[in-house]
Amino acid sequence: MAEAELAMGVVGGVFGPVTRRAKYLLFPLHRDGPPESTVTLIGHLGMTGRIGIQSAGVPLPKHTAVSFDLGGEVWVFEDTRYFGRLTLDSSPLETLGPEPLAKSFTAEAFARALGSSSQAIKVRLMDQRVVAGVGNIYASEALFRAGISPLKKTSSLTAGEVVRLRDSVREVLQEAVDAGSTLPADGAEMTEGLYYYGAPESSAESPYVKRLWVYDRAGQPCRICGAAIRREVQAARSTFYCPGCQRGSEG
DNA sequence: ATGGCTGTTATCCG
């Protein structure tokens, strides 16, 4: 039923420039009139989703959730774990907090959004209503960069810590954007704590390497102080931190 | 091979 609605909404539409809001991909679909109209197809890749275009006649990937026949080519949303979403319903966007890379994401705005919550700062940082787009890897990485323990209560952060965390979130995300991702591209090798992003297939250049400081490095030495990185579970997600570099309130 | 882990989020419970 939802399937039929989606089909009704998109058939005949022409893709416009793709944009993004937090972890959501926004695909404008324009129809020439009359009546003229534009709807926005909203996608979320979940943990394992991928969207791409392939030639007609090529078999669809094993876990194809949605595909659109473009005539000659096929638009494909594949998603191994089926955690992703593709919808015309914009309501998921309504509760999103500020974009961390926007100018308006000031330390003051961040402090206001954080509020005086008793939640652990790492859990709060992943709340998409507080800041939109920070996921599990970058939450740990940003807190390491800011030197703040993920276990620290939000309300116990000093003003200085909020400033540092804001800056760290922005830096960590911007670096990842510049690198193209933190996660391995198809066929890329992956070793402990090192996530490779493969160069474009057309390029002979070596893969760009993004080095993570704490994520997935439990038991391994901190690259700064040598202390063993710890793993903790918060809100059912793994958190990684350095007990030497990330003080504050410990835990 | 069995269990525990994985880039997310919505929902349910106390």
Add this chain to the structure above:
DNA sequence: CCGGATAACAGCCA
């Protein structure tokens, strides 16, 4: 209102 647990699913790794 809060926070924690669970569910959705497939695959990989020890």
